[in-house]
Amino acid sequence: MRKSRLPAVLVVDDEVRSLEALRRTLEEDFDVFTATSAEAAMEILEHEAPLGGIQLIVCDQRMPGMTGVQFLQKVRSQWPDAVRIILSGYTDAEDIIAGVNDAGIYQYLLKPWQPEQLLLTLKTAYSVWRMQQENQRLSLELRAAEPVLKKRVEVKHQRVQSAFGTGNLVRAPASPLNEVCQLIERIAPFDLSVLISGESGTGKEMVARAIHYASTRADKAFIIENCGALPDQLLEAELFGYKRGAFTGAYEDRIGLFQQADGGTLFLDEIGETSPAFQVKLLRVLQEGEFRPLGGARPVSVDVRVLAATNRDLETEVREGRFREDLYYRLATVSLNVPPLRERPMDIPLLAQRLLASAQQGLGKSCNGLSSEAAACIAAYRWPGNVRELQNEILRMLALSDTPVLGAELLSPRVLRTPVGETQEADLSLLAGLQGSLKERLEQLEAQVVKETLIRHRWNKSKAALELGLSRVGLRNKLERYGLEKK
Ligand SMILES: Nc1ncnc2c1ncn2[C@@H]1O[C@H](COP(=O)(O)OP(=O)(O)OP(=O)(O)O)[C@@H](O)[C@H]1O
Ligand SMILES: [Mg+2]
Known part of the structure; x- marks a missing residue:
C-alpha cells in the first residue's frame, strides 16, 4: 500500500510541459503519476496495481504510436475499475465519439483545459469510482447474504409451524384427539374443504390453524372470520370487500378477506349461524372461485382454501332445512369432529x-x-x-x-x-370407581364426601363438622378411620 491516502491519478501526455502543468494542478488533491507514452503508462499501472492501484486515468488523445482512446480501451480490458478521462482538441471529436463506448470513457475534456474545471471533473470521477466499489462490495455481500436470509426465513417458518401444528394440540397417548390429528396430517396437503365440528371451546380454531400450517399454503395468510357475529351486509362487506360509495359509510375502498387470504386459507367460524341468503352467496363464490366486491364493476378471482367450523350439528340443520344442503357438501369434503x-x-x-x-x-x-x-x-x-x-x-x-x-x-x-345428582353420567362414573361390598362402597363414598367438604372449608374442621352434622370428635374419628389429612 502507498502511504498517501490521496486517490491515485495517472496522467498520460507526450508533451512534457503539458504533463507538468497537469501535475501542478492536481498534486494537492491527488497522488499524481505521469507517463509520456502508452508503454510507460502501462508499466506504471502494472507496478501500482499491487500497491493500491490507480483509480483515475487522464490521457491525451494525440500521442505517437497509439491514440488515447486506443490506450484507454486496452486499459479497460485489464483494469476495468479505473475511471477513464480523455483530453482532446476540437478536431479529434469524431474519433473520440467513435471510441467512447469501446473504451468506456467517463468524460472527455476539451483543450485548453481550465484548472478548476479539471479538478472538479477529477473529484467527481473519484466519487464515481468510490460508488462503483461500494456497489461491487454490496453486491458480493448480498450474494453471501441470500443463503443466510433464506436459512433465517426457514427457521422462522419451522418455528411458526411448530407453534401452530398438530404438535401443539395437547393430548394424552390414548386420547381420541390423536385420531383427529392423524386425519389433519393426512388431509392437510390437499386443497380440500374441511368442516370442523365440535362443542364450543373444544379447540376447533386450533385444529383449523393446524390444517393450514401443515398445508402447502403454510407461508401464506391464515384468515379468520367469525360468521356468527355479524349481520349479513357487514359480513358480506368484510368477506368480499367494497368500493368507495357502495353504501352509506363506505368512505373508501376495502379489500375483502377472501382477497386478503389469496393463496392461503380462510377460516369461516360459526358457519352454522349464517342466514339462508348469505349461504346462497357463499355457495356461488365457492363454486365459481370469484366474487364481486360490493359496488365493484369487475369480478375478482382468488385461490383460497376454505375451512369452516360449527358447534351445531350441521347434518341435522340440513335435514331440518336450516342449512343449505349444497353448501354443506361444498364445505364438508372432509368433516372432522373435535370431541368434548x-x-x-x-x-x-x-x-x-x-x-x-x-x-x-x-x-x-x-x-x-x-x-x-x-x-x-x-x-x-x-x-x-x-x-x-x-x-x-x-x-x-x-x-x-x-x-x-x-x-x-x-x-x-x-x-x-x-x-x-347434577349429571347422571358423573354420578355413575363416580360410583363405578367404588369397589367391594355395599358397606365398603358406602364407606368409600363417605370418605370422599368428608374430604370434599374439608377441602371446601380449607380444612377448617369446625365448619366441616357443622355442615355434615357431626361433632368435632365424630369428624376426627372419621378422619382417622379413612386416613384423611391435609397434604
Ligand atoms: N388440545 C389443546 N391443547 C392446548 N390448548 C388447547 C387445546 N384445545 C384448545 N386449546 C385452547 O383452548 C382455547 C379454546 O380453543 P379454540 O378457540 O380453538 O376452541 P373453539 O372450538 O374454536 O372454541 P369456540 O367454539 O369457543 O370458538 C384456546 O385458547 C386454545 O388455545
Ligand atoms: Mg372458535
Whole structure:
C-alpha cells in the first residue's frame, strides 16, 4: 500500500510541459503519476496495481504510436475499475465519439483545459469510482447474504409451524384427539374443504390453524372470520370487500378477506349461524372461485382454501332445512369432529399443566403447580365449556392464589363440588370407581364426601363438622378411620 491516502491519478501526455502543468494542478488533491507514452503508462499501472492501484486515468488523445482512446480501451480490458478521462482538441471529436463506448470513457475534456474545471471533473470521477466499489462490495455481500436470509426465513417458518401444528394440540397417548390429528396430517396437503365440528371451546380454531400450517399454503395468510357475529351486509362487506360509495359509510375502498387470504386459507367460524341468503352467496363464490366486491364493476378471482367450523350439528340443520344442503357438501369434503373434553378425560391433567404454564406467562405470575386435591377435582369435573372453560378456571386460580401451590379452595364452587345428582353420567362414573361390598362402597363414598367438604372449608374442621352434622370428635374419628389429612 502507498502511504498517501490521496486517490491515485495517472496522467498520460507526450508533451512534457503539458504533463507538468497537469501535475501542478492536481498534486494537492491527488497522488499524481505521469507517463509520456502508452508503454510507460502501462508499466506504471502494472507496478501500482499491487500497491493500491490507480483509480483515475487522464490521457491525451494525440500521442505517437497509439491514440488515447486506443490506450484507454486496452486499459479497460485489464483494469476495468479505473475511471477513464480523455483530453482532446476540437478536431479529434469524431474519433473520440467513435471510441467512447469501446473504451468506456467517463468524460472527455476539451483543450485548453481550465484548472478548476479539471479538478472538479477529477473529484467527481473519484466519487464515481468510490460508488462503483461500494456497489461491487454490496453486491458480493448480498450474494453471501441470500443463503443466510433464506436459512433465517426457514427457521422462522419451522418455528411458526411448530407453534401452530398438530404438535401443539395437547393430548394424552390414548386420547381420541390423536385420531383427529392423524386425519389433519393426512388431509392437510390437499386443497380440500374441511368442516370442523365440535362443542364450543373444544379447540376447533386450533385444529383449523393446524390444517393450514401443515398445508402447502403454510407461508401464506391464515384468515379468520367469525360468521356468527355479524349481520349479513357487514359480513358480506368484510368477506368480499367494497368500493368507495357502495353504501352509506363506505368512505373508501376495502379489500375483502377472501382477497386478503389469496393463496392461503380462510377460516369461516360459526358457519352454522349464517342466514339462508348469505349461504346462497357463499355457495356461488365457492363454486365459481370469484366474487364481486360490493359496488365493484369487475369480478375478482382468488385461490383460497376454505375451512369452516360449527358447534351445531350441521347434518341435522340440513335435514331440518336450516342449512343449505349444497353448501354443506361444498364445505364438508372432509368433516372432522373435535370431541368434548368429557370424552377425553385423560387429556385433562396434561391440558391443565400446559394451560397453567401459559397462564403464568400471560399473568407474569409464577407458581409451583396444582395441589393434588385441586388436580383431582379438575380431573373429575365435566367441563361443559371444554378447554376454554378449563383455561379460564386455571387463569382465575393463578390470579387469586397467594401460595406457591394452587390449592383446591381456589377452584370455582362448581368445579370443586360436582354435586351429586347434577349429571347422571358423573354420578355413575363416580360410583363405578367404588369397589367391594355395599358397606365398603358406602364407606368409600363417605370418605370422599368428608374430604370434599374439608377441602371446601380449607380444612377448617369446625365448619366441616357443622355442615355434615357431626361433632368435632365424630369428624376426627372419621378422619382417622379413612386416613384423611391435609397434604
Ligand atoms: N388440545 C389443546 N391443547 C392446548 N390448548 C388447547 C387445546 N384445545 C384448545 N386449546 C385452547 O383452548 C382455547 C379454546 O380453543 P379454540 O378457540 O380453538 O376452541 P373453539 O372450538 O374454536 O372454541 P369456540 O367454539 O369457543 O370458538 C384456546 O385458547 C386454545 O388455545
Ligand atoms: Mg372458535
